[in-house]
Amino acid sequence: MKRIAIVGAGAVGLYYGARLALNGEDVSFLLRSDYEAVEEQGIRLESVHGDAVLKPVKAFRTAEEIGPVDLIIVAWKATANDLFESVLPPLCHEETQLLTLQNGLGNCERLAEIVGPERVMGGLCFVCLNRLSEGFVKHTAGGKVTIGDWLAPPAGSKAEELVRRFKSANIPAEFSDDLKxxxxxxxxxxxxxxxxxxxxxxxxxxxxxxxxxxxxxxxxxxxxxxxxxxxxxxxxxxxxxxxxxxxxxxxxxxxxxxxxxxxxxxxxxxxxxxxxxxxxxxxxxxxxxxxxxxxxxxxxxxxxxx
Ligand SMILES: NC(=O)C1=CN([C@@H]2O[C@H](COP(=O)(O)OP(=O)(O)OC[C@H]3O[C@@H](n4cnc5c(N)ncnc54)[C@H](OP(=O)(O)O)[C@@H]3O)[C@@H](O)[C@H]2O)C=CC1
Ligand SMILES: CC(C)(CO)C(=O)C(=O)O
Missing domain, CATH: 1.10.1040.10 (N-(1-d-carboxylethyl)-l-norvaline Dehydrogenase; domain 2)
Known part of the structure; x- marks a missing residue:
């Protein structure tokens, strides 16, 4: 099975990470302030797409404890991007793929500098998620994630495959062949x-x-x-x-x-x-x-x- 790490487990990271884990994916969460609450109570979702609880959770405080994974999903605010250089290397092996779910521009470029553009994907979340307390996310509207490859691949889009995995995890998703x-x-x-x-x-x-x-x-x-x-x-x-x-x-x-x-x-x-x-x-x-x-x-x- 492919290993996934969630970097930035707030509203977006907790929600998508939990949905993927509930569908049987092997998901590890890099947690900061929510660590203890998530260890004790798991991740709770109250969602227009159905409430759910993920427990137990593979919760970690450092990237080193998680180790190399096949897919990193970045969901912290872009204001934390200066930490990429220290947080991402312990999570990467030679083929690790990265998906940023962050808003705005410049995030894919920062990731591409670290692992190369061909391993980077971007996802745009047309969704309303709020973390109301530690480990508890309320999803009030929307849900579609549009995922595309940062660099159009010569053959076999990574993003298309990821869209299939998101959909199978009860996450409405669509592929874009034009991420920009x-x-x-x-x-x-x-x-x-x-x-x-x-x-x-x-x-x-x-x-x-x-x-x-x-x-x-x-x-x-x-x-x-x-x-x-x-x-x-x-x-x-x-x-x-x-x-x-x-x-x-x-x-x-x-x-x-x-x-x-x-x-x-x-x-x-x-x-x-x-x-x-x-x-x-x-x-x-x-x-x-x-x-x-x-x-x-x-x-x-x-x-x-x-
Ligand atoms: N919320 C939404 O509905 C949507 C958000 N987005 C975008 O998604 C991204 C994430 O947003 P959102 O989930 O709302 O943000 P949150 O503020 O809810 O979550 C950010 C998370 O990143 C964690 N974090 C920050 N720095 C570190 C660090 N150094 N180590 C470990 N964890 C860290 C925070 O931890 P801590 O709690 O300890 O500070 C927090 O859990 C943003 O780019 C946003 O614009 C896009 C579409 C919709
Ligand atoms: C536009 C919205 C609500 C998602 O559609 C969002 O991105 C946000 O709150 O930052």
């Missing part, structure tokens, strides 16, 4: 909603949509993201703007992951979700004034918080 476009497609949501939830001082998505001014800003930022993607050769249908706004209405008072980090005083994934997309947009010559203004407002909020 899929990443920008995900940013169409994260850039405005995660961003304005911080820029407006820590507010939920229902409040952003209830205010005509912020709602119109959401549309404008989404337009910029789609324009930036196009300048980089990634075509996104502008109809996704209405689709995403309607989908978000169904999430009620949702707290985007970056907004939770902001209100709880933790580091925010600013580089991955705003700075790097903006840098790439400008390099490609895209006119993105709303993305730019939003990034400045977030920086201002983060400065005030210090």
């Amino acid at each position: 476009t899929a990443q920008w497609r995900k940013l169409v949501w994260n850039t405005p909603f995660n961003g304005l939830s911080i820029a407006e001082g820590g507010v939920t998505t229902d409040r952003l949509l209830a205010d005509p001014e912020t709602k119109s800003e959401i549309r404008a930022v989404m337009g910029d993201v789609i324009r930036a993607a196009r300048a980089l050769g990634c075509e996104i249908d502008p109809a996704v703007v209405d689709f995403e706004i309607d989908r978000t209405k169904g999430m009620d008072a949702y707290r985007p992951s970056s907004m939770i980090d902001y209100v709880e005083g933790r580091e925010v994934e600013f580089d991955a979700i705003w700075a790097e997309p903006l840098r790439q947009a400008k390099l490609a010559g895209a006119d993105v004034p709303h993305m730019e203004a939003l990034a400045s407002r977030i920086q201002e909020r983060l400065r005030e918080r210090r």
Whole structure:
């Protein structure tokens, strides 16, 4: 059987790791603050796709204790990526594959520097997951994971095989043969909603949509993201703007992951979700004034918080 390690076992890592383990996969979790609770109570999922408990859990405090695995799933915030160089080597053998489920841009590139681009995959999670207490994840909406290879393989996609394993574990998943476009497609949501939830001082998505001014800003930022993607050769249908706004209405008072980090005083994934997309947009010559203004407002909020 193939061994899997979850690096960053928060909302996303606990949820997908537990689903895979419940389907018989050999999953080890690298845990920090949740270690004791998970050892005692296991991982508990309350989910629109069915509640579940994983117990016992293969729980570890260090990568060295886990040892080499066949697949590493990275699900910590991009703000922890500087630790890749120390955490990943003990988990790798010569063919270990890596899947990042992180939001934003720049994560695959960091992994590719360590193991080479052909072993890296990216997954975009169109899902609402919150870790409500240690080892306990609530999954309130959505569920699809779009998985693609960072470097299009000459034959036999690793990502396609992984999609099959995710689906068999009760995780809706689809394969993308264009990971870069899929990443920008995900940013169409994260850039405005995660961003304005911080820029407006820590507010939920229902409040952003209830205010005509912020709602119109959401549309404008989404337009910029789609324009930036196009300048980089990634075509996104502008109809996704209405689709995403309607989908978000169904999430009620949702707290985007970056907004939770902001209100709880933790580091925010600013580089991955705003700075790097903006840098790439400008390099490609895209006119993105709303993305730019939003990034400045977030920086201002983060400065005030210090
Ligand atoms: N939540 C969601 O619905 C979605 C999130 N995403 C993306 O997925 C990624 C993960 O998000 P999410 O699960 O919400 O984040 P969480 O904050 O819930 O989880 C991050 C986890 O990483 C762990 N971690 C951080 N640093 C280390 C370290 N040095 N060693 C071991 N563990 C560490 C944290 O441990 P500790 O608890 O000890 O700090 C925590 O368990 C992000 O990129 C996010 O943008 C994408 C789509 C949806
Ligand atoms: C957009 C969403 C809710 C998943 O669809 C997400 O990525 C987040 O909360 O960060």
